[in-house]
Amino acid sequence: AQSVSQHNHHVILSEAASLELGCNYSYGGTVNLFWYVQYPGQHLQLLLKYFSGDPLVKGIKGFEAEFIKSKFSFNLRKPSVQWSDTAEYFCAVNPPGNMLTFGGGTRLMVKP
């Protein structure tokens, strides 16, 4: 069965620092890839997605992610984080089939 690994469980950064959150998946076929974000007290929201084409995808709020097929990775990046980016971030994979397989999440705290 496919699985998704997020290596950083907790990340603490100061404002304006750069962010990179790792995501690796185990599935050899074609996949759709997602990052979801959950702000404190709110529901899961789609941050960005990759279906095909340019492996560098841009999402909302200045986030981007790069799909590297050879590494089975889909890392999330942001050049300069803000206090409002404090949230939990989930990587998810959708192989053929309809459900999403999520990673365990990374809790990001941005210090003002």
Place this chain on the structure above:
Amino acid sequence: DTGVSQDPRHKITKRGQNVTFRCDPISEHNRLYWYRQTLGQGPEFLTYFQNEAQLEKSRLLSDRFSAERPKGSFSTLEIQRTEQGDSAMYLCASSSAGQIAYEQYFGPGTRLTVT
């Protein structure tokens, strides 16, 4: 479009009781999903409907769990004879057809506590 809604938001029940949760998807979304999320973990897939047909079920969905979507609109998830291990956040998501079917929109969840 008011998004995916779930009711109740919180449920506390005693072990052995039955509980039922409701999910109202985004209108005209024909796909509906149930996930379960425990503390410190990502959501785990439970089951999926396309219109009123239940097309996929996870092995996580024991025989105490049943889900329905009788008219292809709202869905209910029932847990019979609840156990403490059922304590979790139960999430509902919906999506439409085509490629964007893979974009799932989540509701706020129902937090179940079994005492």
